[in-house]
Amino acid sequence: MTLAAPGRGPALALVAPFFLAAPLGLALAGLILAFSNGDTLLAINAPRTVALTHAAVIGWLTMGIFGAVYQLGPAVLGGRLVSSRLARVHFFVHATVVPAFVWTFWQWDVRLMGYAASGLVLSFILFLINAFPAIGTLRRGALPARYLGASLVMLAVTAGFGITWAGTLQHLWFPVTMGRLAGHAHLGLLGWLGLTLMGVAYQLAPMFNVVQRKRPVAGGPILALTVTAALGGGLVLMADPGPWVRLAVAAAMAAGPGAWGIEMLRLMLARSRRTLDVQGRATFVSLGFLVVTICLGLLAAIGKPVSPGHEPTRLLLGYGIAGVSGWAGIMLIGNSYKILPFLVWYHRYRQLAGIRPVPVVADIYSEGAARAVLAVHTTGTIVAIAGALLGDLNILRAGGLMLTLGAALHMVSLAHIVLAPHAPAPRRIGPGEVATR
Amino acid sequence: MATIQLDNRGLQPPEPMVRILAALGSLAADDEVVALMDREPHLLYPELERRGFTWEFDGRDEAFVLTVRRVTA
Ligand code: HEM
Numbered sequence: 363m364t365l366a367a368p369g370r371g372p373a374l375a376l377v378a379p380f381f382l383a384a385p386l387g388l389a390l391a392g393l394i395l396a397f398s399n400g401d402t403l404l405a406i407n408a409p410r411t412v413a414l415t416h417a418a419v420i421g422w423l424t425m426g427i428f429g430a431v432y433q434l435g436p437a438v439l440g441g442r443l444v445s446s447r448l449a450r451v452h453f454f455v456h457a458t459v460v461p462a463f464v465w466t467f468w469q470w471d472v473r474l475m476g477y478a479a480s481g482l483v484l485s486f487i488l489f490l491i492n493a494f495p496a497i498g499t500l501r502r503g504a505l506p507a508r509y510l511g512a513s514l515v516m517l518a519v520t521a522g523f524g525i526t527w528a529g530t531l532q533h534l535w536f537p538v539t540m541g542r543l544a545g546h547a548h549l550g551l552l553g554w555l556g557l558t559l560m561g562v563a564y565q566l567a568p569m570f571n572v573v574q575r576k577r578p579v580a581g582g583p584i585l586a587l588t589v590t591a592a593l594g595g596g597l598v599l600m601a602d603p604g605p606w607v608r609l610a611v612a613a614a615m616a617a618g619p620g621a622w623g624i625e626m627l628r629l630m631l632a633r634s635r636r637t638l639d640v641q642g643r644a645t646f647v648s649l650g651f652l653v654v655t656i657c658l659g660l661l662a663a664i665g666k667p668v669s670p671g672h673e674p675t676r677l678l679l680g681y682g683i684a685g686v687s688g689w690a691g692i693m694l695i696g697n698s699y700k701i702l703p704f705l706v707w708y709h710r711y712r713q714l715a716g717i718r719p720v721p722v723v724a725d726i727y728s729e730g731a732a733r734a735v736l737a738v739h740t741t742g743t744i745v746a747i748a749g750a751l752l753g754d755l756n757i758l759r760a761g762g763l764m765l766t767l768g769a770a771l772h773m774v775s776l777a778h779i780v781l782a783p784h785a786p787a788p789r790r791i792g793p794g795e796v797a798t799r
Numbered sequence: 800m801a802t803i804q805l806d807n808r809g810l811q812p813p814e815p816m817v818r819i820l821a822a823l824g825s826l827a828a829d830d831e832v833v834a835l836m837d838r839e840p841h842l843l844y845p846e847l848e849r850r851g852f853t854w855e856f857d858g859r860d861e862a863f864v865l866t867v868r869r870v871t872a
Contacts, residue, residue: 572810704812
């Protein structure tokens with residue numbers, strides 16, 4: 363038996379800003395998509411596309427993941443933050459640097475890009491100082507902690523290549539070839555975002571959908587496969603290989619998330635809680651987008667012969683939108699409606715629990731509003747993918763506008779969770795009672 | 800000495816925490832609450848400490864067991 367040290371929940375004021383600011387990144391990405399021009403469909407490294415990508419991956423998804431790690435590490439994995447003050451400074455740095463970074467891509471100002479990229483590296487360093495102890499990797503071998511540990515290393519590697527690419531764009535040490543671009547991109551997308559979301563899902567999907575009869579069976583091998591594919595594949599891509607090697611790398615990169623998707627489906631189908639709330643729905647929708655992402659990714663790796671209009675950029679763009687906005691984004695949106703309400707519950711009601719009736723987590727957010735966000739965001743994602751694949755700028759722009767609308771709804775709905783008073787609903791938990799929802 | 804047994808498996812957070820805190824209200828000096836859990840309740844510990852309880856968590860087997868008692872002077 364172990365006598366555990368008291369855990370410390372992170373302050374609401376520390377975590378909530380990350381969740382509330384994250385949709386701004388999505389809104390910005392949606393707006394940039396809404397201002398797509400002809401280049402967007404012709405070159406995947408067009409300035410607006412690189413701006414759009416980083417608004418989405420660093421401004422939206424990474425910002426949300428920062429909040430999730432600061433919350434879930436101490437709450438679920440038993441780790442601790444080194445310093446809450448550092449985490450607050452980190453929020454300020456990240457929230458300030460991201461818009462500047464995105465702006466330098468939009469303007470393609472390589473000199474300012476270097477400064478903004480350095481600010482971003484600082485933000486990641488501040489995060490990592492807290493994140494490693496927060497997930498408690500060294501003390502426990504839990505599956506989510508192992509995924510998060512690996513993903514943090516991948517974030518550092520991705521940022522290392524990113525700042526090098528920004529440096530070479532300014533100082534012309536060597537060209538950023540399509541292969542180098544793809545290598546950095548996949549280290550970030552699969553290594554950082556993919557692994558983090560896969561690990562968090564291993565924790566939250568069974569926890570909130572009440573999965574008892576089945577346990578993950580292949581979490582360890584899937585982690586090893588995904589880390590090897592992201593790191594090895596990312597480095598191979600940087601050498602600009604031919605189509606067959608590219609296809610082999612794509613298959614290797616798809617294998618881990620594909621196997622994880624099957625495992626998630628198995629767990630979700632074995633859940634005891636039959637009624638799906640927004641998080642359960644988002645998990646299924648996100649798995650659907652994972653299938654789309656894998657199919658488009660494999661086609662994009664084959665390249666020209668199978669590209670619509672013989673224009674590989676359209677396939678790459680559709681693939682990116684499916685992976686970022688569909689698979690990763692919808693998973694994050696769904697989990698936000700568990701992580702944030704639970705945190706609010708913990709700070710407002712834990713001292714009253716067992717003494718007076720207290721609301722349940724479901725009383726703290728509006729399921730209707732959350733489902734509306736999910737519906738608008740999912741539709742926007744499908745429309746944007748369709749616009750990319752059809753090569754139709756107007757459809758692509760419409761998708762961008764819908765994503766911005768979804769982001770605005772999401773932010774209002776999350777702000778309501780944090781700021782509004784919550785009246786316990788009639789089926790609240792009283793002393794000695796158990797809510798059954 | 801009485802033992803209050805709780806089976807907190809298969810419940811969504813924060814229900815396990817609420818059930819344990821509710822059971823503690825009626826706990827006499829020698830009594831204990833023994834709860835079967837799905838996972839270690841890290842965030843419960845500060846609240847137990849605040850309310851004057853001590854705890855042991857056994858995480859060795861598939862079913863995790865939390866035992867809570869009053870702090871005795
Ligand atoms: C310090 C951090 C980072 C810096 C300085 C950075 C820098 C860059 C640069 C300069 C490019 C464009 C190269 C070119 O077009 O010539 C690029 C592309 C890209 N980066 Fe980053 N990056 C960073 C972090 C990340 C992270 C964390 C992710 C993913 C989560 C990511 C995902 C991507 C993607 C997907 C592309 C390709 C965009 C496209 O083709 O439109 N980056 N990055």
